[in-house]
Amino acid sequence: MALKNQLVSVNNSLRAFFGVPPQNPVTPDPLTVLLGTILSQNTNDKNSYKAYQNLRSAVTEWKDAVHMSKEEIGALIKPAGLTEQKSGAILAVLNKVFVSKELVIAREQIKDLVDKEILAQLTSIQGVGIKTAACVLLFSLGRNVCPVDTHVHRILNRTGIVKTTSPEKTFWSIFDSIPTNSAHEFHTNLIKLGRNICTSQTVFCLDCPIKKICKFPSKINRTNVKFVSKDFLLLDSL
Numbered sequence: 118m119a120l121k122n123q124l125v126s127v128n129n130s131l132r133a134f135f136g137v138p139p140q141n142p143v144t145p146d147p148l149t150v151l152l153g154t155i156l157s158q159n160t161n162d163k164n165s166y167k168a169y170q171n172l173r174s175a176v177t178e179w180k181d182a183v184h185m186s187k188e189e190i191g192a193l194i195k196p197a198g199l200t201e202q203k204s205g206a207i208l209a210v211l212n213k214v215f216v217s218k219e220l221v222i223a224r225e226q227i228k229d230l231v232d233k234e235i236l237a238q239l240t241s242i243q244g245v246g247i248k249t250a251a252c253v254l255l256f257s258l259g260r261n262v263c264p265v266d267t268h269v270h271r272i273l274n275r276t277g278i279v280k281t282t283s284p285e286k287t288f289w290s291i292f293d294s295i296p297t298n299s300a301h302e303f304h305t306n307l308i309k310l311g312r313n314i315c316t317s318q319t320v321f322c323l324d325c326p327i328k329k330i331c332k333f334p335s336k337i338n339r340t341n342v343k344f345v346s347k348d349f350l351l352l353d354s355l
Contacts, residue, residue, distance in 0.1 A: 121294040123278050127327050128299050131306035134326035138305040141256075147222045148179055148214065150257040151239065154249045155206050156197045168197035172207075183211040206244025213242060224258065232260055247285045261300045263291060268311025269304065275315065277332030 145153075152172070157165040171193040176182045182190065190207055191200035213220035220238060221227060227235055232254055239250035251264035263269065270284040273291070281287045295303060314321045322328055 120278070120291065121296070123330065124291065124294055124303070125296045126330055127276075127278070128296050128303045128306075130326045130330065131310065132302055135306045135309050137302050138309075140301060144259065145257055147224055147227070147253050147257040148210075150253045151210060151222065151245070151249065152179070152207055154252040155203055155210070155244065156194055158197075158203065158249070159199055160197050164196045164198065168194040171196070179211065180215045182207070183215045202244060206242070209242050209244060222253075228258070232262055247288050251288065255300055255304065261295055261298060263295050263300045263304045264288070265291075266308065267317070269307045271317060272307055272311055272315050275320075275333050276327065276330060278330075 153165070153169050156168045156172070172182065172190065175185075175193055185208075187204045187208055191204040194200055194203055194207070197203060210220070214222055220242065222239075230238075235254060235258070236247065236250045239245050239253060240247055248264045248266055251262050254260040254262040255264060265273075265284045265288040267284065270281070270287045273279045273287055274281060279287055279290045281290055310325070310327070311317075314325050320333070322331075322333075325331065
């Protein structure tokens with residue numbers, strides 16, 4: 118089955134199981150999504166949101182934060198962890214937008230750029246990876262682009278839909294094959310699947326909405342995979 122057809126099947130099955138996830142009726146501006154996604158790296162939603170609130174409440178506009186020191190930003194975003202890395206990335210973004218003006222990120226200014234042009238501009242900033250840049254395209258600009266986090270990467274490889282060694286490689290392998298106008302639900306529902314059914318440690322195959330598509334059961338002879346029952350597998354790692 119061609120990759121795009123596989124992704125259509127996965128998306129349809131996930132939608133039938135989880136439903137269509139709601140979208141924010143007020144689309145945040147690209148800079149807000151970019152900074153918020155930087156804060157969300159390697160932490161949970163509660164911690165990243167607290168850090169975002171701390172940072173946002175400290176300034177009237179984002180351009181005001183460019184005058185803050187790395188230490189001041191780090192203290193505000195401490196709940197999100199990795200303060201050295203994240204405060205550096207935030208300052209790099211703010212300086213490129215408001216000081217050197219190398220980065221043009223206002224929605225009206227970049228709306229006519231193609232996806233790959235925007236991705237290239239954003240990932241040129243130290244601390245901004247392809248997943249973070251893709252979140253800007255999806256959640257602010259409404260582009261049909263699927264950010265690939267650890268859940269999406271794990272599931273697409275575990276099912277045999279792709280065979281890649283990193284989330285970035287998975288992102289590019291599916292980049293041109295995302296079903297039309299479905300990136301938001303595809304991304305969101307895959308994360309739900311990864312958090313609740315096809316986790317990094319345990320797979321609940323009986324409950325999985327894509328078990329007929331998945332090729333994972335054929336891999337039962339892999340190291341660190343142990344039978345719990347005929348249809349249930351416990352993974353120590355993948």
